[in-house]
Amino acid sequence: MEKNLQIFGTRAIIEAIEAGKEIDKVYLQRGLTNNLTSELNTLIKKNGIQTSYVPIEKLNKLTQQNHQGAIANISVVRFDDFENLVNRTVESGVTPLFILLDQLSDVRNFGAIIRTAECTGVHGIIIPKKGGAPLNAVAIKTSAGAAFNIPIAKVDHIKDAIYYLQGSGIHVVAATEKTENTVYNLDFKQPTAIVMGREDSGVSPGVLKIVDEKAKLPLLGSIASLNVSVACGAFLYEVVRQRQS
Structure with missing residues (x-):
């Protein structure tokens, strides 16, 4: 079974949303504030994407990569209009x-x-x-x-x-x-x-x-x-x- 694609890093997630990818869910580090995070939050709200604000320990369990406080799952299923x-x-x-x-x-x-x-x-x-x-x-x-x-x-x-x-x-x-x-x-x-x-x-x-x-x-x-x-x-x-x- 093919798993949902996981991407990490604030900029990568922003680009995925702007490219029209089907984002299943975004995990954001609780309390993290910077310009890129604000831009991502704006896009998330505009597109109605499900989001969880979690401690950094949760993000570290989801990936060993440098996630910059943001991880997203891209759905492998294309949604219909x-x-x-x-x-x-x-x-x-x-x-x-x-x-x-x-x-x-x-x-x-x-x-x-x-x-x-x-x-x-x-x-x-x-x-x-x-x-x-x-x-x-x-x-x-x-x-x-x-x-x-x-x-x-x-x-x-x-x-x-x-x-x-x-x-x-x-x-x-x-x-x-x-x-x-x-x-x-x-x-x-x-x-x-x-x-x-x-x-x-x-x-x-x-x-x-x-x-x-x-x-x-x-x-x-x-x-x-x-x-x-x-x-x-x-x-x-x-x-x-x-x-x-």
């Missing part, structure tokens, strides 16, 4: 099926969802630029390579993506326990986007307010919730069942 992804899917004549990940935090869950999405014919996965699990080497490995076969798009805000999907005639469903409606009551033969939430807190309240429908999986045991990647698989295979019947 969100609006182009939606438009070409709608125009292709298929019945669209998308997954939106609302602040998912675990990279293995992310990879497992990518794998299941590719197996169930999902046309694209939509993730936030900030706050979500990175598409790193672990996520790609867990996806069994599916990350290279399914379009993945980053957006500034999941809520704005939902509005765009709705405006494109796509029915948006949130997977949440905060409803009495089960997944088996929904019509998945129509254009659909399914929102999966964060592992510990689920779909955020602001997103729940704007989706078209909410649905849950019936739980017959004593544990109150399913793993998010398992839940996503159950939702997606209900879509498959309906669309093949």
